[in-house]
Amino acid sequence: MPNSAMRNTFERIIINQFTPLHCAQARELLGWSLEQLSDKSKVSVPAIQRFEASERVRDVTLLALAYSLEAEGLVFFPGFAPSWASNFRGTTPDPMGREDFALIE
Template sequence: MASLAMKITLERIALFQFTPKHSAQARAMLDWSLEQLSRESGVSVDAIARFEAGAEVLDVTRLALAYRLEAEGLVFFPGFAPGRGMGVRGSAPDPVGRADFAMIE
């Protein structure tokens, strides 16, 4: 039970910290196009474009983007541009392996 509570807490933190602006900034830092982030995360190009434009997307979609970018060593904090973590990797580097992957837009 504690691990489920921890997972939910970590996902809520990731959702709060990862913004549409972060997504665009992270892609620029990595020199990734929308298409490359789509391939890497399993999220459609349309959903990424909508998210970065400020439209609502499913939480699982936002998590897939955040976790994939975190897997590249990026960290996200509200009000700041993405930064490089000190050897930090995301908690779910492979979004396709998530149990809720079928819900990703």
């Protein structure tokens, strides 16, 4: 599988399984405020609030949130709270290389 196809596959998986509840639970687990997650992910506080309220955000915004939380050693599976698993770091591709990165909310 070509690298770009694999990246797109991983991005689709993250986009479909990283939920607003995961985001809120991960912040709580890490002891992070909205501002701390915003600083780490480069996503605005209002966009994080919208996502956690189950409102639509751009895919690149969602990937930036998942990437920053996963970089701390958290993993996300549908139907389960986030958990620690340092061997999974890097599963979510760094969204910085995406063409739409400038559109991050």
